């Protein structure tokens with residue numbers, strides 16, 4: 001171990017009851033760290049059957065720690081999670097945005113009060129988690145250098161890479177976290193767990209995030225907290241009302257509308273835009289409708305994780321070439337970032353939002369999700385998406401709108417709504433399904 005590594009002898013591992021954090025603890029123990037296992041309880045509501053997911057996970061976490069012979073503790077962040085994550089989810093949903101609770105949970109809980117708790121309660125300077133990600137400080141912080149700051153890097157197993165979800169954590173947290181499995185593949189991680197007879201967790205499925213939902217349906221869950229706000233589903237081509245919805249918060253961009261609206265077309269409708277003012281949802285026929293695709297988007301100011309400032313290219317050239325994704329596992333898309341002034345009187349590259357110009361059209365860019373920017377393996381930072389730019393349809397790229405409208409006029413039966421085809425009763429019944 002390096003001289004600096006010896007400074008960090010005690011480490012608190014976030015043990016979730018899953019295989020990744022269990023193997024993180026094993027690897028650190030093998031290296032000679034003094035490992036303390038801690039389970040975070042962030043949500044402890046019981047479902048109708050009195051079942052609480054957190055109880056099951058906590059039991060598994062304790063079982064893992066006992067098996068590894070490390071101390072086990074539980075810490076309660078239910079209040080913090082409610083205030084800083086769950087309220088954010090509800091506020092975003094109410095305003096027509098689609099939140100990303102996993103990114104906010106990492107920023108506000110796992111890499112904030114949890115780190116503070118590890119340091120103050122257990123006297124550990126550093127924490128470790130079972131995230132598939134790496135830091136430029138190295139897996140044991142062997143390159144620790146406060147003058148340089150740490151860079152967040154993608155994991156070696158790109159299929160499991162979770163750096164996307166870490167793109168909003170503080171630089172301080174990044175400097176004080178060991179990502180022990182960032183160099184491993186999931187298969188190897190499972191084998192390590194098997195090799196020490198951690199059979200109970202070795203083949204457990206990955207958690208699905210959003211611990212508060214458990215096994216419930218997201219729409220049913222949200223309906224417990226937000227009132228229905230009925231509105232119309234409007235066809236973007238014809239501007240006709242083709243159905244009704246119970247609230248913008250129950251839908252997201254690109255989502256399929258489960259309504260049997262077209263009698264003779266196999267094409268279902270997909271959500272293109274949620275209009276908060278009118279409370280209407282615009283929908284388009286077919287998953288590849290050009291109204292779902294755009295080559296630009298607008299974001300809030302970027303959080304630059306390495307230095308807090310954008311790379312110098314953005315200052316010197318007024319733009320930055322990098323890569324983009326807004327979903328954790330979709331392929332990276334080349335893009336150019338250009339600043340756009342949220343406040344034109346006080347603007348500089350570090351406090352203005354971005355126009356993201358994409359090298360190819362992407363589907364269902366969703367307000368409220370995070371645009372995460374990469375330069376090769378490095379995560380530069382991320383920003384909340386405000387809105388997509390004009391769609392290919394709006395811009396009539398390659399006359400796509402013209403040809404769709406011509407087709408719909410030429411062949412009205414194909415696109416007739418249920419109302420037109422089977423009469424009002426049928427339409428009502430089917431509208432209810434939406």
Ligand SMILES: Nc1ncnc2c1ncn2[C@@H]1O[C@H](COP(=O)(O)OP(=O)(O)OP(=O)(O)O)[C@@H](O)[C@H]1O
Nearest residue numbers: 014015016018019020021039040129130131206207
């Ligand atoms: N309730 C929790 N208590 C303690 N640590 C947690 C908890 N939930 C998540 N973590 C930490 O965050 C890491 C990533 O969590 P995530 O929810 O993505 O689970 P995962 O990828 O399925 O990992 P695991 O297999 O360890 O459950 C975990 O490996 C663990 O270190």
